[in-house]
Amino acid sequence: MKIDVMIPTYKPDKAFMHLLDMLDKQTVPINRIIVINTEEQYFDELIMGTRFLAEHKNLVIHHISRREFDHGKTRNFGASKSDADFIIFMTQDALPADEKLIENLLRPFGKREDVAVSYARQMADNKSSMVEKITREFNYPAKSRMKGKEDLKELGIKTYFCSNVCAAYRRDIFKKLGGFVHHTIFNEDMIYAANAVNAGYRIAYAADAKVIHSHNYTCRQQFKRNFDLGVSQADHPEIFEGVPSEKEGKKLVLTTIQKLKKSGNIREIFPYIIMSGFKFLGYRFGKNYRKLPKKLIKKWTMNPTYWK
Secondary structure, three states: OEEEEEEEEEEEOOOHHHHHHHOOOOOOOEEEEEEEEOOOHHHHHOOOOOOOOHOOOEEEEEEEHHHHHOOOHHHHHHOOOOOOOOOEOOOOOOOOOOHHHHHHHHHHHHHOOEEEEEEEEOOOOOOOHHHHHHHHHHHHOOEEEEEHHHHHHHHHHHHHOOOOOOOEHHHHHHHHOOOOOOOOOOOHHHHHHHHHHHHOOOOEEEEEEEOOOOOOOOOOHHHHHHHHHHHHHHOOHHHHHHOHHHHHHHHHHHHHHHHHOOOOOOOHHHHHHHHHHHHHHHHHHOHHHHHHHHHHHHHHOOOHHHOO
């Protein structure tokens, strides 16, 4: 098997260096690491005065401008540079938890030939808030699962859940399905997963493939993130209309409040409710973005270049 890793970067920092070091230590060897970097000067600043290129000889770097970046199109461009059997997409802030990340991520493909994508478990780091830790546990439980069309009644939108923070794609199926949607504000991974499920393929959640990845967003950042989430769902009603995410959102809120109570973090409940309100409002405004003036859209989005 030939395996390539594709990472889009923008203003990479020391965390990206740590990610590359961990990829070098994996039990399954990587053929090439394909980096599609936005704005060359930031990458040059990171590696200036170091032996970066000499130490990472399997690295292939392509630079693009910020105007050229798109969540789907940029990853498709990276995939077009690969001839590997499997392409693993990662983000620059995802850190493999151990040396067996790739080994465990690829295991589901050996169990079934109809697995289109396998995605990793995301775990919060030690500095994360209790709410962030609970959220990661809710979205990325300790038990692995295969998901297909027959699971839609039970899982709803979670059937399509997948994350390019760390996910492996079978390249022949990826090409057959046309890769990621070319122009998307967000959610290119879930849109691909939905298309794969509806085409009769399966999505594997590999809980033993672990990456450290978490965010402590402010209320404003959560609003913007969920605004873009709402926009992506509004732009793809053929996928998301029949599986609304509000039910899953309510379940997360109730689960988080219960766990905060049990763990004695009662003071965090009220700020969390406020945060959840910002998330819900962002999502609802995003779903109805066509009714909003352009000025508000540009103010509320996390991806202003998308609207150009």
